[in-house]
Amino acid sequence: MIKLDSQQIVKEVLRKLEERRHDTIAIPVAVSARHCHLSGMALEKLFGKGYQLTKKSDLSQPGQFAANETVTIAGPRGSIEKVRVLGPLRRAAQVEISRTDSIRLGVNPPIRESGNIQGSSPVTIVGPKGSIYLDEGLIIAQAHIHMPPADAHHLDLHDGDYVKVEISNEERPITFERVRIRVSPKFILEMHIDTDEANAGAIKNGQKGRLVKAGLTYDQSI
Incomplete structure (x- = not known):
């Protein structure tokens, strides 16, 4: 049986936490006029x-x-x-x-x-x-993500949390910070942005973004 000292345990916990900070999921993007x-x-x-x-x-x-x-x-x-x-x-x-x-x-x-x-x-x-x-x-x-409870549970996210979403276009790669999570059993998974945001990243309806967990909830003040 392998025994870990306290420093090894701490390192392993930190490694697991860091993995969770970078959990990702592909998410379809809808442009809302x-x-x-x-x-x-x-x-x-x-x-x-x-x-x-x-x-x-x-x-x-x-x-x-x-x-x-x-x-x-x-x-x-x-x-x-x-x-x-x-x-x-x-x-x-x-x-x-x-x-x-x-x-x-x-x-x-x-x-x-x-x-x-x-x-x-x-x-x-x-x-x-x-x-x-x-x-x-x-x-x-505000840029937001409609998310059903199953996806929210998988990513350990809650209604009102904030994440970032990376969209890797060759011409205009862009990252959206402070994207609000909205959870409901009535939703299907989809990110909504407005036309200005879509134009800034040359984004089309149905394009996929990469949701990145922030690890910490952002300041939720408006």
């Missing part, structure tokens, strides 16, 4: 009383879909037409744009997780039957 989520009340104000969204196509995440309906969003400096509405309806209306879009609108929205709109930027949404002004609800979506 500007879009709008609506509440039932917002939908009726924009499209008329009793109106219901109609499905254009299913999205990769189960139960989510792109609607046929589009809206115009407006800020102090300009507007953007034909912004796709996504379904299903939510409790609160929300618009997600890129940093480039924000310059066009003349606004400075925060980078936030979808749904976290408290204190975010105002925006006007215009539909065929009316318009609404949101005191808050305009954000730039």
Whole structure:
């Protein structure tokens, strides 16, 4: 029987920890263009009383879909037409744009997780039957990973953790730091980035990235 002294034990523990710090997994990447989520009340104000969204196509995440309906969003400096509405309806209306879009609108929205709109930027949404002004609800979506519980368990990750993702394009290799993990049994494994982030790395839908565990959870303050 081989006996290990205390120093050898410590070295072995540190080696195992270092291996876990560099656990990796290939992950498909989806590029998310500007879009709008609506509440039932917002939908009726924009499209008329009793109106219901109609499905254009299913999205990769189960139960989510792109609607046929589009809206115009407006800020102090300009507007953007034909912004796709996504379904299903939510409790609160929300618009997600890129940093480039924000310059066009003349606004400075925060980078936030979808749904976290408290204190975010105002925006006007215009539909065929009316318009609404949101005191808050305009954000730039933080790069994030939808992850089912099985994958999260395998990687020892939890909802709200942060990791980095490396994408090795020949022309523009890029690493995304501080990518937020979102865990739910409703999710399939997929990383979401916006169009600016995709252009920075010449990334196309369905391309694979390499998720690298950070070992420590990053500062989660926004």
